[in-house]
């Protein structure tokens with residue numbers, strides 16, 4: 001980045017821009033080296049501006065939501081990390097013959113939309129009780145649990161494309177798979193629209209409480225982590241494969257395969273990203289040896305992983 005680009009960014013974003021920002025401050029793993037540039041944007045035009053500067057200076061752009069599904073390299077992220085600020089935390093509700101719609105800013109905490117929908121006696125999001133992070137991140141990951149997935153309630157997506165243009169993608173243009181949403185490179189999601197249905201309040205609360213109980217019972221919520229590390233391979237549960245391969249409690253540096261839920265790796269003691277990644281490789285190798293199944297990561301490996 002030229003000194004002129006740096007100056008332009010600094011003049012535009014002031015205190016919302018930081019150089020060499022440690023990403024360990026912004027990930028649920030509490031792991032991650034510095035971002036060359038960290039910027040908090042407050043409206044779609046600012047996103048467009050960052051896109052333009054990124055293209056002109058050949059700097060890649062990465063959007064960081066709640067940072068709850070990421071393993072950021074110890075060497076950090078080259079380029080610009082964009083974080084959506086408070087103006088992207090609004091919910092707008094309206095009703096029509098199809099049901100109850102909500103337009104959510106992509107930075108809205110998942111918890112907020114779940115809680116409000118239940119308060120409004122709406123069904124469709126009970127499964128997401130306890131999924132941390134933002135709804136934008138939830139969309140990108142097609143977040144799901146206990147048989148539910150966000151893809152079932154999304155009706156459209158808005159954002160800014162890599163050329164800085166604001167766009168709205170209707171449902172017919174959205175393609176989801178298990179823990180995957182097919183979004184064109186460089187697109188920053190600013191809003192998504194969900195369609196929920198009125199339901200029986202007691203049944204909705206019971207479903208939500210059931211999700212909460214199952215999570216509290218099985219997940220190691222006491223240590224920093226990023227949720228399930230591996231996707232469930234077709235016909236299997238990753239956690240069961242890892243447990244029966246004898247990996248529970250296995251360690252690398254400060255990282256440990258949770259003794260409570262084998263598909264969680266926890267930051268038990270000042271783990272480095274390299275510890276977590278090394279432990280992931282150990283687990284993949286062991287599970288393949290024992291079960292002949294190759295595990296695929298669910299968490300996203302972000303940043304500079306080039307060999308030293």
Ligand SMILES: Cc1cc2nc3c(=O)[nH]c(=O)nc-3n(C[C@H](O)[C@H](O)[C@H](O)COP(=O)(O)OP(=O)(O)OC[C@H]3O[C@@H](n4cnc5c(N)ncnc54)[C@H](O)[C@@H]3O)c2cc1C
Pocket residue numbers: 028062063064065066067068069070084106130131132133134135136137138139140141142143144145187188189190219221225226227228300
């Ligand atoms: C304790 C715990 C439990 C969890 N349980 C579950 C679970 O039950 N089910 C489940 O599916 N996940 C679970 N997760 C994983 C994680 O919480 C979800 O995937 C969550 O939806 C990610 O949201 P985020 O805002 O943290 O996204 P991030 O981790 O910040 O980002 C995830 C991806 O989305 C992209 N992204 C984020 N926002 C935008 C945007 N506005 N525009 C474009 N791209 C964007 C990022 O670039 C990145 O590629 C869990 C995590 C933890 C720590």
